[in-house]
Amino acid sequence: MPSKSSARLAALTVAAACSAASTILFTVPAHADSVRIHDIQGATRTSPYAGQKVTDVAGIVTGVRGYGSSKGFWMQDPNPDADPATSEGVFVFTSSAPKVAVGDSVTVTGTVSEYVPGGASSGNQSVTEITKPVVTVVSSGNAVPAPVVINARSVPAAYTPAGDPAANGSVNGLTLRPATYALDYYESLEGMNVQVADTRVVTGTDPYSELWVTVKPNEHKSRRGGTVYGSYDAQNTGRLQIQSLGATADFPVADVGDTLAGATVGPLDYNQFGGYTLVAAQLGTLKSGGLQRETTAKQSRGELAVATYNVENLDPSDATFDAHASAIVHNLNSPDIVSLEEIQDDNGATDDGTVGASRTVGKLIDAIVAAGGPRYEWRSIDPVNDQDGGEPGGNIRQVFLFNPARVSFTDRPGGDSTTAVGVTKVHGKAALTASPGRVDPASDAWKSSRKPLAGEFVFRGRTVFVIANHFASKGGDQGLTAQYQPPARSSEVQRHLQATEVNSFVKDILKVQKNADVITLGDMNDFEFSGTAKILEGHGELWSAIKSLPRNERYTYDYQGNQQVLDQILISPSIRRGDFAYDSVHINSEFHDQISDHDPQVLRFRP
The missing domain is CATH 2.40.50.140 (Nucleic acid-binding proteins)
Structure with missing residues (x-):
């Protein structure tokens, strides 16, 4: 990322x-x-x-x-x-x-x-x-060559040729075929004056004064105006990054679904933060699409609402607590259980050995109460200092919030940062040996990465096992416009190991109790169609519930013009067979003023 x-x-x-x-x-x-x-x-x-x-x-x-x-x-x-x-x-x-x-x-x-x-x-x-x-x-004063018009007809449907096996998969030495492949077409215009017109914004303006548009308005269009990335073969050829040669203060502040009306004109560049980029000397006029943040339905009395939300390196110095609290209370309708990812320790990025996060979590809980929500209780396990990756010194971890008026937490001692939680049988049913506990924290799968947090909850007399995750990031993967095609996804090696560990733990629960309600959720840093998701799902032990949504609504993150799934809630067969509802609540990823780069997810079901 x-x-x-x-x-x-x-x-x-x-x-x-x-x-x-x-x-x-x-x-x-x-x-x-x-x-x-x-x-x-x-x-x-x-x-x-x-x-x-x-x-x-x-x-x-x-x-x-x-x-x-x-x-x-x-x-x-x-x-x-x-x-x-x-x-x-x-x-x-x-x-x-x-x-x-x-x-x-x-x-x-x-x-x-x-x-x-x-x-x-x-x-x-x-x-x-x-x-x-x-x-x-x-x-001086000569006419500038007329721009080449880039539009839906000019950009080919195929994205890129396969790389030359004799050159380690590089496309550098291949003769360009601009009528056949989109990347070849863009490369054939490198450095030239180009134009796009009346383009829809598919990634909102970021802090670096850049946004993404599409010249193909019907290419995998999401319900809310973006472009969905639904497979490794659907790279979305119409995406193009827009920057400006003018003052950053004049750059349009856009959300997904807005339009740059009229012509946007300038040289076609290539950079490390997005590949082919139109560096505009002339920008179109921003027209709002009127996109609004979503609100999910309130759970009924008999439904348990479980959410996952990456709050992006939250620490006590941040100014986003009230906004996050409002999102949890109003947009998510105060879920009964909230798995939070990227909760930092009490002094954030200061690397002085601090690992506790009571100030961070307490400040969020207080803000939730002030916003009209419940006074959540919380459970977590502090990591070993500087061992879980993320921002240096930040010691990010997963945290469970739960509403004690609706759900209870089953506390069992013994869980700590280095002890593996196990599964045992109590009165004929599955139980955790420690709650909260961490899933095999000594495994190499979790080296410099967050360890899963497992906990037991009880709702209306029924036990629900929840495993909160934050898998290894995609950092180090080659971009879609890389010279090596298909690009290498080196980071997924560790995520595959992590998915194997989590699936094995879920199997342990289901071996003891076949009908156990198990939820595995969090920032998986991988797509619902990925190898990581397939390993997590195993042979039916879990199923990614975002696949219950129409394809044009399956996204939790927006990166380089591609709306994609990184956050998931996977459910065991007993939950899948029942009556459940799933919602990806779009409050962040589509907006220029996002408080996190991830959208939260909510599952409602009857245990």
Whole structure:
């Protein structure tokens, strides 16, 4: 998932920057005397002139970037060749504020480089650029080449070719087929002036003044206006990131379902935080779609409502307690049990050995009462200091909140940060050896990751087992626009181990009591169609209840224009056979002013 560090802001447009660590230089034959931009770009993703000096390359300046770490300008040849695979635009990296203006006719002498945003280890594609330039302005006030219109008809339905097995799966050396593959089409326009028009926003404005639109309004459209990512083969080809060459204060503050009406025009860039990006010199006009935050139904007297909610690194210094409390009370209608993920210790990111979270949880409970909700009680187990991943020093963990007026918690001593909880039989029924307890915390599956929290609850005389999870993040996975296709998902190796552990624990419960009500929930950091989910579900021990929703409502998170499932509630056969209702309550992921990047989930059923 994307980092929230301040370093990201400074590196937001690093796609055109140059560093020795991530610049690929190729040895090629000597270049011709007269080189044009389309010669430099070539018909593959890497330039045939990479590593060589080129002289007096001509073009019209189409965009100037004088901020950030990638200062420079784009230029474009107004006289294109006949090959649709060769781009007519290129970025010139100047390192300092460029001394050119849009409309200048220039010649550039410099070295052709292939820069990999994020470094070679990221697996990202490279950006062709001219570095160490000597720039000559020939004339000013020239017409800028007309933008290439990107729309639903121009972008192919297929996303990308498979990578070359002889090149470890890289697509870099493959001849571009822009009429066949979307990524090839975008690559064929790298550095060129492009335009989208009347596009719907599919990821709202983030803190870095960027948003995502789709040029394909009917592509896997969600009920609320986004674009759903429903399989590894449905990457959604119409998604495009939008940034601006103007002041960040003027950037539109948009939610999912809003529209950028009219034309948005500028050079097509590629960066490590989203791949192909239109860096707009002209932005469309924002028109609101009127999206409102959802409210789930109130549980009936005989229904147990169980929720999961990732509150995004919550610690006592945050200003979001009242907003989270309002969401729990009003949007979630005060569930009987709430599994919270990313509760930090009492001093947040300060790394001084503090692991307790009573101040953090107490502040949230007080805010819930102030918002008109119940005074929840809570259970959790403090982690071993700095052993559970997340923000350094934060010691995130899962916490159970429960409404004692509706449900009781069965306390059994013995649970701590390093002791594994087990399953035993009491009066012919399953019981935990410790409640709360942690599932096999010494297993390598949980190295530098959150350990599952298991607890026993009783509702109207019926025991319900709840296992709260926060699986390993997707950090380190290659992006959808990576040069390696299909991209590697290295992080799922650990999640598969974690899913195996949790499924095994659920099996232990069901072996003792076949009809036990078991709920496994939390931030699984993986999709409902993923291998992780399949391992969790096993041979019917569990079932991801989000699959009870229509496909266009299955999402809990919005990333790079793809609405997707990361948070899940999985249920045992006894619950699935009964009368249950599931709701993904969209209060965060679609909005620019989100208080968490995750939407909460609620399950209502009759034990």
